[in-house]
Amino acid sequence: MDGQKIDDQEQLDASELRLSRHQTVPVRVGAVTIGGGAPVVVQSMTNTDTADIEGTVEQIAALARAGSELVRITVDRDEAAKAVPHIREKLEAQDVLVPIVGDFHYIGHTLLADNPACAEALHKYRINPGNVGFKAKRDVQFSSIVEKALEYRKPVRIGVNWGSLDQELLTHLMDKNATSATPKPARSVMHEAIVQSALLSAKRAEELGLGRDQIVISAKVSAVQDLISVYTMLSARSDYALHLGLTEAGMGSKGIVASSAAMGILLQQGIGDTIRFSLTPEPGGPRTTEVQAAQELLQTMGLRSFTPIVAACPGCGRTTSTVFQELARDVQDMIRDRMPEWRARYPGVETLNLAVMGCIVNGPGESKHADIGISLPGTGETPAAPIFIDGKKAMTLRGPNIANEFKGIMEDYIEKRFG
Secondary structure (H helix, E strand, O other): OOHHHHHHHHHHHHHHHHHOOOOOOOEEEOOEEEOOOOOOEEEEEOOOOOOOHHHHHHHHHHHHHHOOOEEEEEOOOHHHHHHHHHHHHHHHHOOOOOOEEEEEOOOHHHHHHHOHHHHHHOOEEEEOOOOOOOOOHHHHHHHHHHHHHHHHOOOEEEEEEHHHOOHHHHHHHHHHHHOOOOOOOHHHHHHHHHHHHHHHHHHHHHHOOOOHHHEEEEEEOOOHHHHHHHHHHHHHHOOOEEEEOOOOOEEHHHHHHHHHHHHHHHHHOOOOOEEOOOEEOOOOOOOOHHHHHHHHHHHHOOOOOOOOEEEEOOOOOOOOOOHHHHHHHHHHHHHHHHHHHHHHHOOOHHHOEEEEEOOOOOHHHHHHHOOEEEEOOOOOOOOOEEEEEOOEEEEEEOOOOHHHHHHHHHHHHHHHHHO
């Protein structure tokens, strides 16, 4: 197969991947569409005290600038509910228009009823059917929140979490399974309880008047295989828009790897309309890491483009110098710093592909496949760095200023191609 046929086949495969998405009913949240074939939406959540208006505004703005297309905030008490309209007002004054989702547990029905300005200011409500109310109060309090959503024309996320699963439903299904002639493993019964909790709650919301185009479902667990099983079941049994995410994914690489493994498999199967990486932040670390991780998952899977991709070799015994590592780091930092400006000035710049390679083995080949690539000299090689632009060798850099010269070439290319 020649090169052109391979390229055509890769484009066809990518097209088929996009077309194979599980078709769900689209839900509008502010200016953002979830489901219905829309691009997968990245979202995040603040970890500030919502009653701290200034701190919450600052974090929401940072998350939005990082690329979070929805931001969820905790609304857990009266002071938090009263802060919500002021938070939205201050964000809009800064031209930060990201939709805000209110996260309610236990007393959401009371908070929304007592704080109409909060109910109006939020773009979406999140209800957890496992703790919205207990026994006789469950339906009354669930219905109260749905009625507020109807009154203020807000969509709702029905978010089941296995850490706060409806115990009555789980007990009922466990008892029923125990008397079955062919009982299932307890874990399978738990999966079924999670799915039923979500679907029964969504059905009740529809009975109260909420449209399918106003309902998003999530069913979060903290184990990879459980998440895959639960969402596979949900997608087979409904067409509600689905929010993906491991709950309590963990810190650092563990949380990123687990979230990527679970959501990557589901997204490859066309399941999932919006995602969040629920990462435990490092002490004092930025909340925006989870946004960057979610974007990188979608971009590496070819589902969306957010920022130029830099291909860089891992290094080996042929690359004992740290020059290519330093250049790769500098290029990544440059992209991160310049993207807010580039995104505004250069539409399409996020599709740019770059290569920073360390020796002659794969360097020239990888560089030719990139829009711009540099192949730095490995150990014992001639101290020269060929530059490839659009698949052709354009020049060779030498001397101590290669890094700055290469970054200047990048800037010129971006201006010519996207300006």
